[in-house]
Amino acid sequence: MKIILCLITLLLFPIHVYAETDIDAERMALYKKTEAVTFLPWHYLAAVDEYERQINDKDTLISLDPPDWFWQGTEDGLSMKGWNRDGDGDGKGSRDSDEDTLYSTAKYLTSNGLSRQDIKIALWNYYEREVTVQSIMNNAKLYETFQTLNLDQHAFPVPLSSNYSYNNTWGDGRGYGGARIHEGTDIFADYSTPVYATTYGVVEMKGWNKYGGWRIGIRDPYNTYHYFAHLSGYPEDLEIGSIVEPGQQIGSVGSTGYGPKGTSGKFPPHLHYGMYKDNGKTEWAHNPYSYLTQWERKKQPAS
Known part of the structure; x- marks a missing residue:
């Protein structure tokens, strides 16, 4: 059964390898x-586009797909009532044109101004969901920092040379706190073993x-x-x-939890590692085990 669950996880959440x-x-x-x-920094467009790619499972060149209200306009597709704009110079604003879609999106995102807060307000008006807005803003920070779209490398969360299982x-x-299930993988290791980020992120x-x-x-x-945890x-x-x-130390293995702040030692030292996928409406846990086995076989990035 667990093998079947791992296969289902890989199908639902494929490991990017490009x-x-x-x-x-x-x-x-x-x-x-x-x-x-438009003077909108490219990393904001990249962040919105990648977010849409993930929630819509639309792995096209440009995955942005604004709703119908965004494209309201006249017969030639141009109207100040909607946000459709001509980005490719053909005299029409069309949702079938990647350049029109990006240009129109940029005009919408800069409708309040070009500051980070202005863009954040525009994102809120569009999505009306705080988790979504924060995710896009965080992604923009990542793209701006690393100046690349290729942020798909991973690392195993503890040193491969350490004593772990x-x-x-x-x-x-799980018994503590009432009946519940284990939403993750426990990696047992010695106290103070370094814990690494498994991915680029915020x-x-x-x-x-x-x-x-x-x-x-x-x-x-x-x-x-x-x-x-x-x-x-x-x-x-x-x-x-x-x-x-990936590979940056973010903590150390311990045995904290199952009680008020500072509680420690109620179980052997280990890292609880969990993964939660967001689909734009809700967030749910999925099994990280198959990902860990993949990352374990790869060369560990330098920390």
Whole structure:
């Protein structure tokens, strides 16, 4: 049964394996062309486009697909009533044109101004969902920082040279706090073993939880939230909003949790690692075990 669940997970959440490709270059060229005429930094367009690609499962060159109200207009497709604009110079604003779609989206996002807060307000008006807005803004930070669309590398969450073990315990029962199931994989290791970020991402959550103890949450560019729990501590410079990359130390293995703040030692030291997928409406846990086995076989990035 667990093997079947792993296969289903891989089908639902395929592991990206592409390197910098021609399609990345094509997308970047379109983003930067739009930036040149609208002054909206390309990384915002890339962030919105990638978000739409994940929630719509539309892996086309440009995955943005604004709703019908966005395209309201006259017969030639141009109207100030809607947001459709002519980006490719053919005199029409069409949802079938990638350049028109990007140009129209950029005009909408800059309708309040060009500041980060102006763009955030426009995103809220469009999506009306805080998790979505934060995810897109975080992705924009990632693209701006690393200046590439290729942010798909991963790392195993503890050093491969360390003394560790793990099994597929997804769905097992948990007693503390009432009847519930295990939504993750436990990686048992010695106290203070370094814990690494498994992906590029932005720290969304950090602090104490009575179940997870000291924990940290990181959202990656592909709309997956990575959860690390039962830590013994964090690097001093790691804060909510910090940008991380695969193989960067984000904490250390501990045995914290299952009680009020500071509780430790109620179970052997281990890292609880969870993954949560967001589809634009809700977020749910899925089994990280198959991903861990994939990353374990790859060369560990330098920390």
